[in-house]
Amino acid sequence: MSTYDVDVAILGAGTAGMAAYRAAAQHTDRIALLDGGPLGTTCARVGCMPSKLLIAAAGTAQAARGTDRFGIYVDAPRIDGAAVMQRLRDERDRFVGFVMDAVESFPDRHVIREKAVFVDDHTLKLTSGRTLTARAVVIATGARPNIVAPLQGLGDRLYTSEGLFDWHDLPASAAVFGAGLVGLELGQALHRLGVRMRLFGRDHAVGPISDPEVRRHAAKLFEAEFPVHWHADSEVTRGEAGVTVRWSDADDDDAPQHEEEFDCVVAATGRTPNVDRLGLEATSLPLDDRGAPIFDALSMRVAQTHVFMAGDASADLPLLHEAADEGRIAGENAALLPDAYRKARRTPLSIVFSDPQIAMVGASHAELTEAGTDFVTGAVDFADQGRARVMGQNAGLLRLYAQRDTGCLLGAEMACPAAEHIGHLLAWSISDGATVDQMLERPFYHPTLEEGLRTALRNTSHALGMAPTPPLRSIDCGPGA
Structure with a gap:
């Protein structure tokens, strides 16, 4: 030594x-x-x-x-x-x-x-x-x-997802490339701050979501607020006054090409x-x-x-x-060294601070599917969830995954109100090895957004064959609902 x-x-x-x-x-x-x-x-x-x-x-x-x-x-x-x-x-x-x-x-x-x-x-x-x-x-x-090849050569018209934080003012317009976690957050924020923004993604990615149902639901909610293309073929050129983006739908060989001018490009294309x-x-x-x-x-x-x-x-x-x-x-x-050890890691938890928020907890839908895990799903649509309607935030979908033979909660994906808080509750429960029925024995106050989680748990319990009632909507009126 x-x-x-x-x-x-x-x-x-x-x-x-x-x-x-x-x-x-x-x-x-x-x-x-x-x-x-x-x-x-x-x-x-x-x-x-x-x-x-x-x-x-x-x-x-x-x-x-x-x-x-x-x-x-x-x-x-x-x-x-x-x-x-x-x-x-x-x-x-x-x-x-x-x-x-x-x-x-x-x-x-x-x-x-x-x-x-x-x-x-x-x-x-x-x-x-x-x-x-x-x-x-x-x-x-x-x-x-990471700056992908189509965006290289834009000079001072290109900002990374880091560089824009040194702006001294907001641009009038910006094309945001990348529909992952960072692109969704920044693109939506710029749109809400009055920047004429268009978001360009690839491979239909919507943040980190892997569950097809949650991804489709979230995509529709974002599309309703700002212009976004989840799978676009694009070309970007730099001009004297800004950049020109030409794009078409990558899923359609005969899709028409569109063109729009922007002050700058924000690259959120990975790291x-x-x-x-x-x-x-x-x-x-x-x-x-x-x-x-x-x-x-x-x-x-x-x-x-x-x-x-x-x-x-x-x-x-x-x-x-x-x-x-x-x-x-x-x-x-x-x-x-040489006495190194191996340590079990925490239950995975990741959050996207978009609106609605996105949260991934435990094992993802893709991971469970690829591993051949025998699991069931239970969901809640927040369109009719009581507290969400009161707050005017009644949009979003939460899906839970539970082991079929044990009833243990394995993971969840969601794009819904208060996903950052619901995600924590689920991560703690998964860490404790809780079953769906054990979680249903825990208190749910009325009226709260967490009652939506209870609905999803009840629907998961039904899918496990542990509850006689049919799947429930997200209208929660109290403990007996």
């Missing part, structure tokens, strides 16, 4: 890297946390928090437009794009400041503000040219926006793990066909080596809470 400069070198000081650092520091003081910047984590600087700030502004504008149904009449909202973006940047910078304070609280001897590449399995070359040797290494270098610039070819690590290390998701260890993966660099579960978990596992295992 004394032949190395440090016991653990951690590449990247984002969410995963800081979690790895804190875990490793419980076991050794010989640590190097390397990051050439910018610091601040993806979440605080260019991800979760600034996007939610934009969505919060958009939601406020949308609420002002929807007061007529309640008999309340107000003038159309006047949106000051510069003020919207000023608040976003100010609050974003506050969140980044909290992260910077955390990094600055680490001992100076542990933090190296440089980037590093591998020279060999245990040796890292830093930006300054000096080298550092480590007994174990945690790769937590995050990811960056690329930052492992291609680490010199991994100089190591003996096993790599997949993309050049990324092959690792075990329960130990974060790359084969039986001394290298561990964590966070978005692993391209496994690009979510903040998963990155923190992976960082803790990787950091502790790196410090404990």
Whole structure:
């Protein structure tokens, strides 16, 4: 051990890297946390928090437009794009400041503000040219926006899903490419903030939804609000005043071509793990066909080596809470080598903060189907759900999946009101191994949106053959409904 400069070198000081650092520091003081910047984590600087700030502004504008149904009449909202973006940047910078304070609280001897590449399995070359040797290494270098070929060459008319958070005003128009989690959130937010927006997707993806019924239901709800093309063939060209997008329906060879001018393009076309610039070819690590290390998701260890993966660099579960978990596992295992352990992961939970919100909990419909699992489904349509109608949010679909022979809840997919809260309830229940009938024994207050979940549970119980009543609609009038 004394032949190395440090016991653990951690590449990247984002969410995963800081979690790895804190875990490793419980076991050794010989640590190097390397990051050439910018610091601040993806979440605080260019991800979760600034996007939610934009969505919060958009939601406020949308609420002002929807007061007529309640008999309340107000003038159309006047949106000051510069003020919207000023608040976003100010609050974003506050969140980044909290992260910077955390990094600055680490001992100076542990933090190296440089980037590093591998020279060999245990040796890292830093930006300054000096080298550092480590007994174990945690790769937590995050990811960056992926720009697909049709969008390259647009110059200053192209903004990534990160770059738009530095806008000082809202554009008059924008074409958003990518109908995944980020594209849905940003595209809908821009539309609600008065930007003339059109969303272009591929392969009929609607966020992360894999359940065909939920996907169809959600697609119709989004289509009713803003222009979107779930599977488009498109061509983008840059002009003097903006960009021109030409597109047609990719499912129809004879589909007519359309054309529209926009001020700019926002690319939300996925992310690329930052492992291609680490010199991994100089190591003996096993790599997949993309050049990324092959690792075990329960130990974060790359084969039986001394290298561990964590966070978005692993391209496994690009979510903040998963990155923190992976960082803790990787950091502790790196410090404990050769006594690394495997740890069961939390019940999967992911949320899209669109309207309606989308949540994926536990095993997805696609995963269960591909695994050949014998499961039943139960659903609720929120069109008639009591509290949802009271609030004017009565749209959405929730589908539950339960093991046929045990009645245990396996997963759920939904696009519905309060999906972020219902998703948590379901994730906790799945983590506890709850059956559908056990969940039905738990209290449901009236009138709440959670009563919609109770309807879905009752319909699942019926599908399991455990309830004599036929499937229920989402009209919930109390405990006896």
